[in-house]
Amino acid sequence: MAKVGVKDTRKQQLINATMESIAELGMQNTTIISISKRAGMSSGIISHYFGGKRGLIEAAxxxxxxxxxxxxxxxxAETDGSLEQRLNCIVDSNFSNFQRSxxxxxxxxxxxxxxxxxxGLQRLQQINNARLYSNLRYAFAQVMExxxxxxxxxxxxxxxxGFWLRSxxxxDPQESFEAGQRLCKRFVQDTLARPQTTSVSVTQREQPLERTIHYSR
Structure with a gap:
């Protein structure tokens, strides 16, 4: 069990070092050497755990x-379960302190x-986009056709x-992130406030792509 813990810790350290290198040097200039130096590990351990730079970047x-x-x-888990709060959670998660760092x-x-x-990165991004759309659509479908x-x-x-990218x-990223977050939540509020008619039963509503909620840009 101890060895598994060490492995997981080292892998996370390498992932953190990868993001630090990308943030400082860019994707193109990030190398096995730049990552291993930041992590304080040998370059060979990256190939051992991730199969190389590409595998490590996908892991990040x-x-x-x-x-x-x-x-x-x-x-x-902290909401009262209302539709507007659930939709706001999606917005707030995307504009959280970590995501805007x-x-x-x-x-x-x-x-x-x-x-x-x-x-590989394109596939992960497409999955991510599909999850976002699915979760949003499932929420809106509770009150809309x-x-x-x-x-x-x-x-x-x-x-x-769009607001995340512009911010x-x-x-002044932080001010822009805060403004974008407010405008997205206002759009959700205004959209839900419009008169809606729906005859869709609970069993007919489209389910999210996964039972566990996932979200990102």
């Missing part, structure tokens, strides 16, 4: 996705750019992604 992206899912579940923001931006050229729920989910996802690239 999975870590960011898992962190978002964890934040969302924790926030959901310089380390996470720079790493996300690098992943997004690289995913257009790396099939399918077509309206689809439209609301797409608009909300676009606003979350990460702005001269």
């Amino acid at each position: 992206l999975r870590y960011l996705l898992a962190h978002l899912g964890k934040e969302l579940r924790e926030r959901m 310089a380390l996470a923001a720079k790493t996300w931006l690098s992943f997004w750019a690289r995913s257009m050229h790396e099939p 399918p077509t309206a729920a689809t439209e609301a989910a797409r608009q909300t996802a676009a606003m979350i992604d 990460a690239l702005s001269l």
Whole structure:
């Protein structure tokens, strides 16, 4: 059991070092050497645990996705279960202190750019996008007809992604993140306030892609 703990600790240290290297040097200039130096480990251990740089970078992206899912579940557990609060949890998780930190923001931006050229990263990003849309649509479908729920989910996802991206690239990221978060939540509030009619039964409503809620940009 002790060996498993050491392995997990070392793998997390390498993931942290990868994000630090990407944030400082960019994806292109991040190397096995730059990562291993930050982690204080030999370069060979990266190949041993992850099979190389590409495997480690994918592991770092999975870590960011898992962190978002964890934040969302924790926030959901503290709500009264109302629809607006559940939707706000999705927004708040995306704009959390960790997700708006310089380390996470720079790493996300690098992943997004690289995913257009790396099939593994592209696959993870597509899964992530599908989870976001599915969770949003499932929530809106509680009070909307399918077509309206689809439209609301797409608009909300676009606003979350758009405001997050603009904020990460702005001269004053923290102020922009806060403004984007407020505007996304206002959109959710305004959308739910519109008169809705629905004849969709509980058994007919589309279920989320996974029983466990996951969310990210």
